[in-house]
Amino acid sequence: MYERYERVFAHVPRPFAFLDMDHLDANIAYVQRYLRDKKIRIATKSVRSLGVLKYIANHFPSFTGWMTFSVSETVFLLKNGFDDCLLGYPTVETEEILQLLPYMRVGKKVIFMVDSLETWERLQQIGxxxxxxxxxxxxxxxxxxxxxxxxxxxxxxxxxxVALSDLLKKGLTLKNTRVVGVMGYEAQIAGVGDRPHEKWKRGIMPTLKKASTKEVSKWRKAAVEMTEQIAGKLEFVNGGGSGSLLWTAEQEEVTEITVGSAFYFPALFDQHHSLPLKPAAGFGLRVTRQPEQRIIVCHGGGYTASGALSTDKFPQVYLPKGLHYLTNEGPGEVQTPLKATDQIPAIGDTVYFRHAKAGELCERFQLLHTCRGDQLEGQFRTYRGEGECFL
Structure with missing residues (x-):
């Protein structure tokens, strides 16, 4: 694989981000295979590229829309021809919400996430x-x-x-809103691997996840039933994520599953034993120094992922094999030293990394250089390459 990437990307200036289309296609096929009768909603935060989002959606006959992560991003997507956007998080930014109204008036579908009366009342006021x-x-x-x-x-x-019933009874008096869906995202199953980075968690995590699935299914079914009794028939029930795809696809109350990270398959998802996916996205850095016999230095690399601080949020050194971070330095702001336990890359060579999370990689690069087979295929612009930055 290393030699293949070196041939394909030989003339691409470093640092650069890449997208292996063969691996992306394999990951798309995997998701297609296990969706069962569920529709798919694509999580935009895990992709962050207009071109890639469209490419993925075009492969799914059951595609139903997008889960977006901010109002300004949703406006950007609608402006570029997208439709059926479910805002994944509550918003109280009045001025941003007002930017959505022209698109909604011409028939664009936008759905707002609510979990409190305060948020619901703000939408009512604007409506x-x-x-x-x-x-x-x-x-x-x-x-x-x-x-x-x-x-x-x-x-x-x-x-x-009790909390759901109380919110529904109060919220349903607000006539400029209507309840169309319920989301119950099992983050502790979808986002937590069975093989955690911390070894002490490995014995207990599968047990916790198994016990949790029973509670998730019980509560989500009850919540859907209650909501439909009080508010009427729902258009959709959203659940799941890449890490819980197999389990969520079996849940009868769920009508659509949100998937995002599975397409790029970032390094954190190596901790899920049930996901035989292929690393599709990453970045390459140039080796520019060799201060000691087995120490090399790459230019760039401090692209640490969000979340609780731990070393599994570092980018994973991907190719060539046998390279490791220095304990007292890690990935640096503008340079990254690595220790070689096997073959030592020379100055001018490339080291390839995988980001710990999916879409966050695109906040660092303007382009995703794509390859298929042994050919450099083209480029996709990231949100950043479109001149946008949302969160």
Whole structure:
């Protein structure tokens, strides 16, 4: 693989980001195979490229829309011909919401995430003032609160029936809004691997995830049933993520699954034993120094992922094999030293890395250089390459 990339990308200036189209196609085929009867909603935050988003969507007959991550990003997508955008997170930015109204008035579908009366009332206020009805998706919290551990993410306050019922009864009095969907994202299953970076977690994590799936399914079904009893028939129930695809596809209450990271397959997802995917995206750095016999230095590389601080948020040294970070330095802001335990790359050679998360790579580069087979195929612009930066 290393020799192949060196041939294909020989004339691309370093540093650069790449997208292996053969691997992307294989990952798309995997997702297609296990979606079952569910529709797919593509998570834009995990891709962050107009061209790649369109490429992926065109491969899915069951494609239903996008899960976006900010209002300004949603405006950008609508401006570029996209439609059916589910805002994945609540928003209270009035001026940004107003930018969506012209698109909604001509029939573009935008759905707002709500988990509190305050957010719901803000949409009602804007809707009443501008004579428009907002579509709403209720975000329920499907984390599992074990007696000894809170297992999941701190997101929505809708953790039980009383809170959901209270919100629905108050929210449904707001006539410039309508409830069209429910989302229950099982982050503790989709985003947590079975083989964690920390060895001490490996024995307990599969047990926690198995126990949590039972609670997720029970609560999400109950939440959907309650919502439909109070608010009427829903258009969709959203669940899942790349790491829980196989399990979520079996859940009868879910009608659509959000998938994003599976397409690039970043390094953190190596911790999921159930995902036989292929690394599709990464970046290459030039070796510019050799201060010691087995130490090389690459130019660039400090593209650390978000989340709780740990070494698994570092970019993974991908190719060639046998290169490791120095414990007291790690990936640097403008240069990255590496220790070689095998073959030592020479000055002028390239070291290839995989980002720990998916779309965050695109915030660092303007272009994704694409290859297919042994050929350099072309380029996709990232959001940054389009001159955009959202979060």
């Amino acid at each position: 009443k003032q501008h004579e428009i009805v907002f579509s709403i998706c209720l975000d329920i919290n499907v984390s599992t609160n074990f007696p000894f551990l809170y297992f999941g993410t701190k997101r929505s306050p809708l953790t039980e029936k």
